[in-house]
Amino acid sequence: MAELTKNTTEREPILQVRNLVKHFPLTQGILFKKQVGAVKAVDGISFDLYQGETLGIVGESGCGKSTVAKLLMNLERATAGEIFYKGQDISKLSGRALKAVRRNIQMVFQDPYTSLNPRMTVGDIIGEPYEIHPEVAPKGNRRQKVQMAEIGTDAEIYEHPTHPYTQALLSAVPVPDPDAREGRERIILTGDVPSPANPPSGCRFRTRCWKAQDKCSTEEPLLAIPERFKGVTTLAAHESACHFAEEKAILAV
Numbered sequence: 001m002a003e004l005t006k007n008t009t010e011r012e013p014i015l016q017v018r019n020l021v022k023h024f025p026l027t028q029g030i031l032f033k034k035q036v037g038a039v040k041a042v043d044g045i046s047f048d049l050y051q052g053e054t055l056g057i058v059g060e061s062g063c064g065k066s067t068v069a070k071l072l073m074n075l076e077r078a079t080a081g082e083i084f085y086k087g088q089d090i091s092k093l094s095g096r097a098l099k100a101v102r103r104n105i106q107m108v109f110q111d112p113y114t115s116l117n118p119r120m121t122v123g124d125i126i127g128e129p130y131e132i133h134p135e136v137a138p139k140g141n142r143r144q145k146v147q148m149a150e151i152g153t154d155a156e157i158y159e160h161p162t163h164p165y166t167q168a169l170l171s172a173v174p175v176p177d178p179d180a181r182e183g184r185e186r187i188i189l190t191g192d193v194p195s196p197a198n199p200p201s202g203c204r205f206r207t208r209c210w211k212a213q214d215k216c217s218t219e220e221p222l223l224a225i226p227e228r229f230k231g232v233t234t235l236a237a238h239e240s241a242c243h244f245a246e247e248k249a250i251l252a253v
Contacts, residue, residue: 013084015049015072020081022067026197040196041067043204044081046223047151058169060193073107074098103133149205151223152238160235162226162245164209170250184250203243211244219243 023038042064049055057065070076072083074090083091090101117125150163161167164187171187191208194200200207206216226245229237236247 011050013048013050014086016082016084017048017072018046018082018084020045020068020071020083021079022064022071022076023079037197040199042071043196043199062193062196064196069107073102073105075107099132149242150238150240153235156235156238159249160238160247161250162229162236162238162240162247163242164211165205166240167248167250187250203241211242213244215243 020042021040021044022042023040025035026037026039027033028036045068047055057068059065067076071078071091074093078091081091082089085101085105088101090098093101120128150157150161150166157166158170161170168187168189171185175184187210189208194204194207200217202218203209203212203216203221206212209216221241221243223239223241225237225239226242228246234247
């Protein structure tokens with residue numbers, strides 16, 4: 001699931017991702033390794049991010065969120081696809097060119113302890129970025145974070161979700177009001193998360209979806225505005241990768 005907070009005053013995308021793919025090879029053998037398959041961590045996602053927007057990629061553990069972040073930072077090399085930052089394809093950069101781009105793109109890791117090296121002092125940790133990028137170091141005495149299921153604004157995603165996976169995730173959000181909690185439907189997904197080494201055909205979510213039909217196993221759904229909402233003035237008219245997308249109120253007001 002992806003959520004965008006839009007700012008319509010600027011329409012030049014800062015970040016463009018096109019058909020991004022990352023497959024990790026599965027091999028057998030010790031001396032003579034042979035590839036026997038691949039873990040499809042990221043398998044063809046595309047999105048645009050404009051100035052003033054915030055994009056949130058949400059999903060269960062192991063669904064590829066961290067891999068996407070590493071690909072955007074070029075910490076992992078993409079198997080296929082393109083990543084444009086301010087119009088420049090950064091997916092194939094290296095050396096000084098990549099170093100220059102990284103001055104403008106930062107990653108904040110979800111586990112703060114992974115950012116701290118026990119063999120380094122706090123001063124060394126803070127000063128290391130300036131050793132890598134000395135040209136931006138402060139002067140004087142100063143010291144100094146998928147297959148994508150759905151995309152839309154915060155109101156479209158949270159108040160008018162249309163994809164079953166999005167609806168299931170939102171139904172798990174804690175509600176502090178006991179009265180509101182009692183009246184809310186909780187969507188419990190059954191089955192296990194599919195193996196990225198052997199993903200289901202068609203829709204990747206179909207093996208756990210309560211709306212799945214035969215079409216879902218043979219035809220991959222496109223990330224597009226559902227036909228039922230085209231030409232209709234509603235916040236449910238946003239892109240959703242589901243053959244049977246429909247609006248379902250989840251979060252209590």
